[in-house]
Amino acid sequence: MAENKRDYYEVLGLQKGASDDEIKKAFRKMAMKYHPDKNPGDKKAEEQFKQVNEAYSVLSDPEKKSKYDRFGHAGVDPNAGFGGAGGGFGGFGAGGFEDIFDMFGGMFGGGGSRQRRRNGPIKGNDLQKAMTITFEEAAFGTKKEIQINKYVECETCSGTGAQPGTSKKTCGKCGGTGEVHTTQRTPFGTFQSSSPCPDCGGTGQINEHPCGDCGGTGKVRKSVTISVDIPAGVDNDSVISIKGQGEPGSNGGPNGDLYVVLTVRPHKLFERKGQDLWLEIPITFDQAALGDDITVPTLEGKVSYKVPAGTQPNTVFRLKGKGVKSVRSSRKGDLYVRVILEVPTKLSGKQKKAIQNMAKEVKNDCYKRKSGFLDSMKEFFS
Numbered sequence: 082m083a084e085n086k087r088d089y090y091e092v093l094g095l096q097k098g099a100s101d102d103e104i105k106k107a108f109r110k111m112a113m114k115y116h117p118d119k120n121p122g123d124k125k126a127e128e129q130f131k132q133v134n135e136a137y138s139v140l141s142d143p144e145k146k147s148k149y150d151r152f153g154h155a156g157v158d159p160n161a162g163f164g165g166a167g168g169g170f171g172g173f174g175a176g177g178f179e180d181i182f183d184m185f186g187g188m189f190g191g192g193g194s195r196q197r198r199r200n201g202p203i204k205g206n207d208l209q210k211a212m213t214i215t216f217e218e219a220a221f222g223t224k225k226e227i228q229i230n231k232y233v234e235c236e237t238c239s240g241t242g243a244q245p246g247t248s249k250k251t252c253g254k255c256g257g258t259g260e261v262h263t264t265q266r267t268p269f270g271t272f273q274s275s276s277p278c279p280d281c282g283g284t285g286q287i288n289e290h291p292c293g294d295c296g297g298t299g300k301v302r303k304s305v306t307i308s309v310d311i312p313a314g315v316d317n318d319s320v321i322s323i324k325g326q327g328e329p330g331s332n333g334g335p336n337g338d339l340y341v342v343l344t345v346r347p348h349k350l351f352e353r354k355g356q357d358l359w360l361e362i363p364i365t366f367d368q369a370a371l372g373d374d375i376t377v378p379t380l381e382g383k384v385s386y387k388v389p390a391g392t393q394p395n396t397v398f399r400l401k402g403k404g405v406k407s408v409r410s411s412r413k414g415d416l417y418v419r420v421i422l423e424v425p426t427k428l429s430g431k432q433k434k435a436i437q438n439m440a441k442e443v444k445n446d447c448y449k450r451k452s453g454f455l456d457s458m459k460e461f462f463s
């Protein structure tokens with residue numbers, strides 16, 4: 082029997098001494114070519130497929146390969162009884178075939194096919210859409226409409242893909258499961274593999290009268306207007322998720338979701354840090370020295386704030402609760418006001434005179450920091 086067998090390298094289209102990589106590649110190529118799913122009812126292909134599997138089972142195993150290289154088929158043929166019980170063809174364990182299964186899983190894209198039915202419900206694609214809103218819209222919330230181009234359920238066939246008044250019929254080949262099982266009997270045992278049903282493409286159903294509007298897919302592309310509720314307190318890069326507004330699912334699966342990613346335009350006055358707002362207000366020397374009621378803008382309108390006499394530059398005042406509301410609670414942030422002292426420029430002669438007069442009156446001892454500095458400097462140089 083062994084004498085009639087073809088050379089394993091020849092079966093894989095290789096020369097003797099081919100590398101492990103070449104063997105693997107050749108096996109994949111040959112197994113694809115002769116796979117029963119690709120050659121239904123072809124006895125010759127089936128026989129080739131068996132031979133390819135057998136050749137690979139030997140050449141992919143270093144120990145068997147080395148025996149085969151030295152002794153030919155006799156070295157690995159179980160019937161030859163070579164090397165006693167422990168030697169020769171040392172029992173083709175499940176491991177070898179698992180390797181083959183894994184490869185098929187990869188080739189037919191059905192890694193999980195043995196666990197999952199091919200025609201089970203599949204959730205539709207999620208969609209993402211960018212949206213720009215104003216600072217105030219982010220702070221107070223708003224309702225917006227967006228236009229998106231997406232797949233929706235075909236109205237003509239209600240998403241079934243079949244012409245109205247017709248229905249799909251259960252695939253006769255796979256009985257509606259969407260998969261076909263192939264049993265391989267090889268000299269080493271029997272193994273089963275499953276692959277998508279070729280008649281129904283794995284859907285389990287045959288669409289004899291496809292809907293003309295969607296071509297049988299049950300989905301059509303359409304521009305849709307969607308209303309988006311933007312809650313108060315959202316910030317730059319906040320994401321609003323709208324359940325079910327993605328693309329339609331398949332086989333009764335749920336719709337995908339829509340994710341709206343927000344960009345908030347900067348404000349001319351306010352800078353936002355979380356829920357707090359920051360604002361800079363320029364004040365003049367006389368306001369800082371004598372104190373003044375200043376007008377402070379807030380998101381809710383103007384408020385009056387009393388700057389106390391002797392306010393130093395860059396002093397920060399906090400207006401509690403004048404910040405932005407939290408998205409999750411009713412808690413509000415604060416408004417921080419930094420006062421900037423502005424020094425006048427472009428002075429007329431008369432204005433300069435007025436300041437000089439003031440300077441004559443307001444002596445060094447009116448300035449706490451300046452007099453302290455002068456004392457320290459005196460000390461340093463003495």
Ligand SMILES: [Zn+2]
Binds near residue numbers: 239243
């Ligand atoms: Zn349709």
Ligand SMILES: [Zn+2]
Binds near residue numbers: 256284285
């Ligand atoms: Zn089928």
